[in-house]
Amino acid sequence: MSDDARRNVILVVEDEESYQDALNVGLTVEGFVVVGATNIAQARQLMTSAKPDLVLLDVMLPDGSGIDYCRELYDSTRTPVIMVTARMSEVDVVLGLEIGAADYVTKPFRLRELIARIRAVLRRPLTTDGNDTVSFGDLRIDFIRRTVTRRGEEIELSRKEFDLLALFAFRLGQVVTREVCLDTLWWGLELSDTRTLDTHVKRIRQKIEDDPATPQHLITIRGVGFRLDP
Ligand code: CA
Numbered sequence: 001m002s003d004d005a006r007r008n009v010i011l012v013v014e015d016e017e018s019y020q021d022a023l024n025v026g027l028t029v030e031g032f033v034v035v036g037a038t039n040i041a042q043a044r045q046l047m048t049s050a051k052p053d054l055v056l057l058d059v060m061l062p063d064g065s066g067i068d069y070c071r072e073l074y075d076s077t078r079t080p081v082i083m084v085t086a087r088m089s090e091v092d093v094v095l096g097l098e099i100g101a102a103d104y105v106t107k108p109f110r111l112r113e114l115i116a117r118i119r120a121v122l123r124r125p126l127t128t129d130g131n132d133t134v135s136f137g138d139l140r141i142d143f144i145r146r147t148v149t150r151r152g153e154e155i156e157l158s159r160k161e162f163d164l165l166a167l168f169a170f171r172l173g174q175v176v177t178r179e180v181c182l183d184t185l186w187w188g189l190e191l192s193d194t195r196t197l198d199t200h201v202k203r204i205r206q207k208i209e210d211d212p213a214t215p216q217h218l219i220t221i222r223g224v225g226f227r228l229d230p
Pocket residue numbers: 014015016058059060061
């Protein structure tokens with residue numbers, strides 16, 4: 001980040017001291033201005049006084065649920081929220097989308113990964129109108145209504161197919177690892193058992209790609225995962 005770039009303000013809503021400290025230091029070093037709240041009441045005050053560019057929101061807070069507060073923020077502002085959840089529980093990607101979160105990370109997280117997510121959310125492409133839909137090529141994905149249309153025609157997707165496509169669309173242009181796919185959608189499935197995942201990717205390609213054998217949107221990153229390209 002260049003010196004004259006406006007420094008983005010991040011509101012960290014977190015009641016665990018170890019995470020507060022790590023985030024405070026880590027984000028400040030990366031050039032962000034960090035304001036901290038340890039509960040929802042404080043967060044409400046800081047939304048007004050500090051006008052953050054992004055909110056990092058823990059799910060379990062002493063005076064309420066981060067999920068409810070995320071919904072409240074989504075209804076009252078369009079400040080992007082990244083939910084911070086315990087691994088493989090509390091909130092899944094689809095619930096995250098339904099409550100208007102821009103992204104989510106699971107604890108414990110790597111600071112480097114979190115910062116990459118924050119940067120990605122802050123420069124989210126213009127193809128995303130609000131957080132409700134993503135449009136690219138001839139596709140339009142509506143997260144709230146859970147529909148996908150191609151050239152205006154609705155495509156039929158199973159629940160899992162939609163959830164997986166939503167996970168990719170959520171991180172448009174970024175690689176989603178196989179591990180994240182399995183953690184998010186098939187809890188407890190062995191990482192080595194990737195046939196289920198591959199089958200779903202194949203079915204999605206048949207529905208969204210002109211030529212599923214040479215996909216233009218849903219790309220395989222060999223040995224790593226997948227990337228949905230606009
Ligand atoms: Ca907590």
